[in-house]
Each structure stands twice: as structure tokens, then as C-alpha cells.
Amino acid sequence: MHLLYPVVLSALLFCTGVYGVLARRNAVLVLMAVELMLNAVNLNLVAFDVWLRDTLHAGQALTLFTVTIAAAEIGLGLAIVLLLYRRRGTSSVDRLDELADRPDPPHPDQGAGPDPDADQDADPDARPAPDATSDDQPRKAAA
């Protein structure tokens, strides 16, 4: 069998999954598209294992590991989606944007607060670095 058949099929399946992840709004449908992408990777692994025929069966062992990780991922992902639905009443990924970076913060008082802190944090971060190097240099000289 030509290797192109499984590999091209897996590439097309992966891109279908990419479209699903980007275009879907319901979080459960996004998880389904992620499953499609993982399955495309599995098909690739099996095809390369059958092609290369190594003695350790690395491709098929990795396929089994990927299936296990996908099962763990889908369990945790669905638990998170259910928790979000219970808390927020929606499973639409477009509306769950409370952690998003916004160009203009909704609360100006809270938005302006961290900026001076960040500036103050940045200066002490810059200062210990020359001290550390100056501390290191005498040690190296002593050694």
C-alpha cells in the first residue's frame, strides 16, 4: 500500500479538526474536534509504525498512550465544561471571556492599579541581576 493514503487522510482529518476547533461555539463540539485531531495523529503513528516496522513497536505503543491521554483529557474537559455550565449557565466559548486581555479595562480604577506596581516590580527585578553578577565575580576570582 502506498504510504500516501493514510498520511494524506490523516492530514485532512487534522485540518478538519482545526476547522472545528476554530469555528465551533459550543465547548462540547470543540472537544469533539480535538478528538478528531488526536485521531488523525493516531492514524499517522500507526501508518509510520507499519511502514518502519521497528522491533519495539514504538508507533502502536504511542498510539495506545495517546488514546489513554485522550480519554483523560475528555474526562477532565467535560468536567470543566459542566462546572462552567453550572456556574455561568452557558457552554458557549465565545461568552466565557472573563480572563481575556481587553484593550480598555472595564473598571478603570482596577485597571490603572497594577501598572505602577508593575513598574515598581520591574525595577527591583532589574537591580539584583547586576548584584548577582558582581557577587559571582569575586567567587570566581577566589576559586
Place this chain on the structure above:
Amino acid sequence: MSGQSFLSTSGTEIAFVLVGIVALGAALLTVTTRQLVHAALWLVVALGALAVEYLLLTAEFVAWVQVLIYVGAVVVLLLFGLMLTRAPIGPSPDADSRHRPLAAAVAVAAAALLVTVVADAFRTTWITLRPGAGSAEANGIGLFRAWVLPFEALSVLLLAALVGAIVLSRRRAARPGVHEEADD
């Protein structure tokens, strides 16, 4: 396990292409249908067709694992997730976000790039299929001789994921001093 096969070499290729078309069509329907439960059912078709592809590639054990875990467990979990988030039965017009043309453009560009590169790289590569190469015996020997440590680490990972899922989905009791908002 002699070299005899049910299908000839070209028969295997034809079957692979046909089942591949079924898998790809079902996958496209999974990501485009507006009925949420139908998306899960088309996913069953796509994953089942992929299991047939594994069988055609002589990876029998992986094929049955695929049927057991994906078609059996993952899709049932997804259906439960759809039910518990009260997904509407029937067409839901807001299944797709408004970035759909952009997503289609990205997917088509990625597909064109990947297929071009892959076709250029593996133009002259052929697989010789040997029956028995992916049997449970071969996989078990590989797993428990060479891959024991990752296997055990993976069992710990599964346990951690299980505990995490239980902790996340447990309805926690209102404790004094813990401020819970919108806990119905």
C-alpha cells in the same frame, strides 16, 4: 499468520480509500452540522471508520482499543456532556461562531500546506503489510518489555485525571467563610 490476506494489495488500497472517504465525510459533517447530537453521532461514524482503517493497516489491537475507548466511552461521555449542558434537540443556529470563514480559510491553508509537503516527502514510499504485526501479542510484548515505565506513569496520570474530574464535578457543600457566587 502466514502471508495470506483476505484482500489483495490493490483491494486493500481500494478499501482504504473508500473507508477513508467515509471517515473524512463523517468528520466534515461532525464539524459542520448544526444539530449538536448529530455531531456526536457522526463522530461515531468517523471514529468507527478509522478503526476499520487500523484493521486494514494490520493494527488489530489498536483497532479494537479504538472501538472500545473512543466509540464506546468517549462518545458516550460527549453525549452525556451535551445532555447535561442542555443542548437543544434540533438545529441550533448559534452552533458556529462568527469567525467561520476565517476558520475555513485557516483549515484549507493548513490542509494545502500539509498535503503538499507530505505528498512531496512520501511520493515513493510503499508499505508492505504483514498480517500479525499489530496483534495483541506483538503489542503486549512491546508494551511490557520496552514501554513498562511510560505505561505505569500513564496509569498514574489516568488516576490523577479521574480524581481531578471527580473533584471538579462534585457539587461542593457551602462551607462557612467561603464566599460562593451564583451557586444554584
